[in-house]
Amino acid sequence: MAKDTTAGGPVTRRGASQADVARIAGVSGQTVSRVANGARYVDPATRERVLTAMREVGYRPNRAARALRSGRFQSIGVIAFELSSVGTTHTLDAIAAAATETGYAINLLPVLDATQDAVRAAFDQLGEQAVDGIIILVETHRLDGVAVPEGLPVVVVDSSAQYDYPIVDNDQAHGARLATEHLLDLGHETVWHVAGPELSYSARRRRTSWQGTLEAHGRTVPPVLAGDWSTASGYEAGLRLADNEEVTAVFTANDQMALGLLRALHERGRRVPDDVSVVGFDDMEEAAYFWPPLTTVHQSFDEVGRGAVDALIREIQSGDHEHQEVLVPPRLVVRASTAAPRGTNA
Incomplete structure (x- = not known):
């Protein structure tokens, strides 16, 4: 901290105040307060x-004092599993960006x-910490028997949730239907499936939708090969x-298993x-950048993360805890890994 030298020796200068900021910026103290509070x-x-x-x-808003005045901490808690997964990583990025834009840590x-x-x-x-609400990025089968804290706004990123x-969430069923119908429309008699882990809600929804789409088109449903999201499990299924x-x-x-599958087929x-x-x-x-470039289903993790923050802040500000479900539709991205089966003109 800066010091002033006087006849009586060095003395500590007081910390900068909102009044100092208001004077320099040429605005009212109320405007400074609104900026500090993320309005x-x-x-x-x-x-x-x-x-x-x-x-x-060098003014720093006093978060503790602000919380005492407003009853809010401008902080969001996020509980997440599988930080290395594509979905979790991108969703967390979007949550952080959206929270920062609205003044929340x-x-x-x-x-x-x-x-x-x-x-x-x-x-x-x-x-025990100073948070105004919680976003849960843990599949709900892992929450069985666990009581969610009472009195705190909560948003769940998992459409299997019964809370x-x-x-x-992304609309998993719609995405799987897009993938399966794309291959059928190209002229393939049926579509085989390398599934994710049985306990995963996302994997189950994709598998169920794949099977239902084949049945709706009157096609044979082949045996499912189970993977664990990893490239190695895709490779084993591919062999x-x-x-x-x-x-x-x-x-x-998922794309990681598709990468293993592509290598096995090549070998x-x-x-x-x-x-x-392959989709x-x-x-x-x-x-x-796979070879060939992979046709795949694009999930809007950014929209999911921002939607979760928006829903939580509405809860925090209104005090209302209304159950609502927002499913973000994915889209098919067609690249060079899919084509009509040999001998057809599709």
């Missing part, structure tokens, strides 16, 4: 002038082993599928898409 309805030029003045004098608590005890401990920890809270000449089209439950001499067409799910950034 939306401040003219952008005025907001920037106030922020510049804050930096100039993020308190992230990773649940590394996703046991009920670990989830319960995360809830307890957030309950009386707002829910935001089994490559030896079956009847396999001409495969829908994998066994099955060309993609000449011999086998993934997620549209991870690398999917466009």
Whole structure:
């Protein structure tokens, strides 16, 4: 902290106040307070002038004092599992960006082993910290028997949730239907499926939708090959599928398994898409650079993350806890890994 030298020796200068910021920025103290509290309805030029003045004098809003006055901490707790997964990573990025834009800080608590005890401990920890609400990025089967903290607004990013809270998610069933129908429309007699883990809601919804789409079109439903989201499990499934000449089209439950599948097919001499067409799910950034570039289902993780923050802030500000479900529709991205089966003109 800066010091002034006087006849009586060095003395500590008082911290900068809102009045100092208001004087330098040429605005009222109320305007400074609104900027410090992250209020939306401040003219952008005025907001920037106030922020510049804050930096100039070294003013730091006192979050604790502000919370005592308003009853809010301007902080959101996020409980998340599988931080390395494509969906979780992109959704967290969107949550952080949306929260920052609305003046909220993020308190992230990773649940590394996703046991009920670990989830319960995360809830307890957030309950002891200064957060205004919680976003849950843990599939709800891992929450069985775990009581969600009472008195806090909650939003769940998982449309299998049975809680009386707002829910935001990608429409998994619609995405799987797009993938399966794309391959059928190209002229393939049926579509094989490499599924995700049985306990995963997303994997189950994609598998159920794939099967229902085939049945709706009067097609044979082949046996499911189970994976675990990893490239290695896609590779193992691909080795089994490559030896079956009847396999001409495969829908994998995520792009990482599709990558393993592509390698297995290549090693066994099955060309993609000449011999086998492949569709993934997620549209991870690398999917466009697979060989061949992967046809896949694009999930709008950005829209899901921002939707979760918007829903939570509405709860925080209104005090109402209304159950609502928002499903974001995915879209099919067609690239070079799919084509009509050999010998057809589709």
